[in-house]
Amino acid sequence: MTVSPQRLLLCCLALTLTGCTGPARDAEEAPPTATKPTHGAAGAGDPYYPTQGNGGYDVRGYDVDISYDPHRKHLDGDTTITATATQPLTRFNLDLRGFDVKSVTVNDEQAEFARKHEHELVITPAEPIGKGDDVVTRVRYNGEPTSTDEDEFATVGWLTTSSGGSYALGEPHSASFWYPVNETPRDKATFTLSARVPKDWVAVSIGKQTSRRTKDGWTTYTWEETNPAASYVTTVAIDKFTVERSRLDDGTPVLSAYAPGQEGKRELEARAEEIVEFLSSKFGPYPQRTAGGIYMSDSISFALETQGRPTYASWADLDTVVHEYAHQWHGNSVTIESWSDLCLSECFASYSEWLWAEAKDDTDLDRFYREQVDQLSGDDSFWESKLHEMGAGNEFDGMYGKSKLAMHALRRTIGDDVFDQVLREWPQEHQHGNASWPEFEQFVSERTDVELGEFFDVWFRGDEIPSDEHLYPGTLRP
Numbered sequence: 004m005t006v007s008p009q010r011l012l013l014c015c016l017a018l019t020l021t022g023c024t025g026p027a028r029d030a031e032e033a034p035p036t037a038t039k040p041t042h043g044a045a046g047a048g049d050p051y052y053p054t055q056g057n058g059g060y061d062v063r064g065y066d067v068d069i070s071y072d073p074h075r076k077h078l079d080g081d082t083t084i085t086a087t088a089t090q091p092l093t094r095f096n097l098d099l100r101g102f103d104v105k106s107v108t109v110n111d112e113q114a115e116f117a118r119k120h121e122h123e124l125v126i127t128p129a130e131p132i133g134k135g136d137d138v139v140t141r142v143r144y145n146g147e148p149t150s151t152d153e154d155e156f157a158t159v160g161w162l163t164t165s166s167g168g169s170y171a172l173g174e175p176h177s178a179s180f181w182y183p184v185n186e187t188p189r190d191k192a193t194f195t196l197s198a199r200v201p202k203d204w205v206a207v208s209i210g211k212q213t214s215r216r217t218k219d220g221w222t223t224y225t226w227e228e229t230n231p232a233a234s235y236v237t238t239v240a241i242d243k244f245t246v247e248r249s250r251l252d253d254g255t256p257v258l259s260a261y262a263p264g265q266e267g268k269r270e271l272e273a274r275a276e277e278i279v280e281f282l283s284s285k286f287g288p289y290p291q292r293t294a295g296g297i298y299m300s301d302s303i304s305f306a307l308e309t310q311g312r313p314t315y316a317s318w319a320d321l322d323t324v325v326h327e328y329a330h331q332w333h334g335n336s337v338t339i340e341s342w343s344d345l346c347l348s349e350c351f352a353s354y355s356e357w358l359w360a361e362a363k364d365d366t367d368l369d370r371f372y373r374e375q376v377d378q379l380s381g382d383d384s385f386w387e388s389k390l391h392e393m394g395a396g397n398e399f400d401g402m403y404g405k406s407k408l409a410m411h412a413l414r415r416t417i418g419d420d421v422f423d424q425v426l427r428e429w430p431q432e433h434q435h436g437n438a439s440w441p442e443f444e445q446f447v448s449e450r451t452d453v454e455l456g457e458f459f460d461v462w463f464r465g466d467e468i469p470s471d472e473h474l475y476p477g478t479l480r481p
């Protein structure tokens with residue numbers, strides 16, 4: 004029997020009304036395991052963070068609705084996750100840390116749920132889901148959001164500022180501290196937020212602000228990011244912000260938010276046009292739909308490249324802003340597949356600071372490189388940090404220092420023409436997608452006659468200072 008896909012669809016739609024179960028499937032198509040429970044995996048497959056994210060579905064969009072009272076530190080959440088099943092599912096997981104979960108529905112029917120381990124929300128829908136079907140999950144939850152300082156770099160999660168405001172920030176995880184999520188960079192999705200706060204507070208997020216309404220002493224802000232975003236670059240920041248709007252020359256809307264005392268960052272923020280223009284000349288057209296920054300008044304340990312609107316600590320300077328804008332191509336548009344690929348994001352963002360210094364301050368990068376190598380040649384701990392396959396927990400160690408030397412050595416090894424070509428073509432090739440570091444090595448190798456196997460091994464996977472051959476390629480030769 005042959006049935007056109009349209010016929011099959013109609014037939015299935017008709018049957019859903021009476022419950023689209025077993026007999027709806029063509030006998031030939033029915034998988035032999037159709038009666039066995041099919042559970043979505045409790046992890047998305049990252050070797051370093053095996054329980055991060057989940058399997059069995061692909062999220063298309065998040066619709067996060069929160070109401071937050073800074074005085075009570077209480078969050079009421081109502082999040083809808085629209086996904087496509089990538090396998091038949093009788094059960095699947097989301098990631099959520101803390102909170103009381105009040106109810107879960109899947110495709111508008113009440114679903115059973117359980118909390119497991121640190122962050123697994125295990126959902127059993129009333130009806131099994133077929134491969135390719137829509138899975139619309141709505142989770143209602145509330146409580147006091149939490150954070151963790153298990154990460155040696157920074158406290159991540161739901162953070163509170165000295166002014167009583169709060170913001171969600173961090174990697175490799177932060178979204179699960181305020182909404183149920185498939186917390187893996189592999190599953191990028193669109194993001195909309197409705198945030199309700201007492202009317203003397205402002206809620207800022209990523210994307211475009213689509214509305215603001217005040218009623219009964221509370222203001223609801225809605226935000227919409229239509230480019231796919233990895234969950235770790237989504238955020239909400241709640242403070243007594245001064246908000247300003249402008250546009251880049253190409254029309255991109257800029258929205259800047261200054262926490263109390265940070266108004267002095269306006270001067271820095273005014274460089275956005277010049278920075279985006281400069282980076283576009285290296286990496287191709289700006290891939291995001293918005294620009295601008297969220298300037299927090301606290302001295303958090305890091306800035307973060309939240310999508311189309313980075314979040315800054317009070318110490319942010321011009322290098323920081325260049326770095327975070329560079330991430331809009333490297334990290335946000337081209338997103339890592341696994342945390343071991345972090346160099347795809349950080350090595351480019353860090354080296355962008357050097358590209359900026361070269362173009363704007365006439366810095367002689369070769370000379371600067373040699374000085375750095377001289378200073379650091381005896382510092383084993385500097386060379387020890389690997390830039391790829393660094394091991395769980397070590398992802399960031401080499402990303403802000405060794406990365407710059409490695410990228411500059413790569414440039415001198417393959418020459419400016421090939422390097423420039425790679426900088427332009429790589430973000431284009433993987434725009435709004437995911438990629439791995441080995442794919443990048445392959446990509447470069449395909450564009451040069453230089454044999455790069457050993458170079459990449461010693462610089463990116465090595466844990467000691469490279470031999471002179473790789474330390475001083477091309478014009479770097481002393």
Ligand code: TRP
Nearest residue numbers: 156157172173174305306307308
């Ligand atoms: N990716 C951030 C940057 O390069 C830095 C960062 C690392 C970070 N770990 C973090 C930021 C944890 C916030 C929380 O700018």
Ligand code: ZN
Nearest residue numbers: 326330349352
């Ligand atoms: Zn960075």
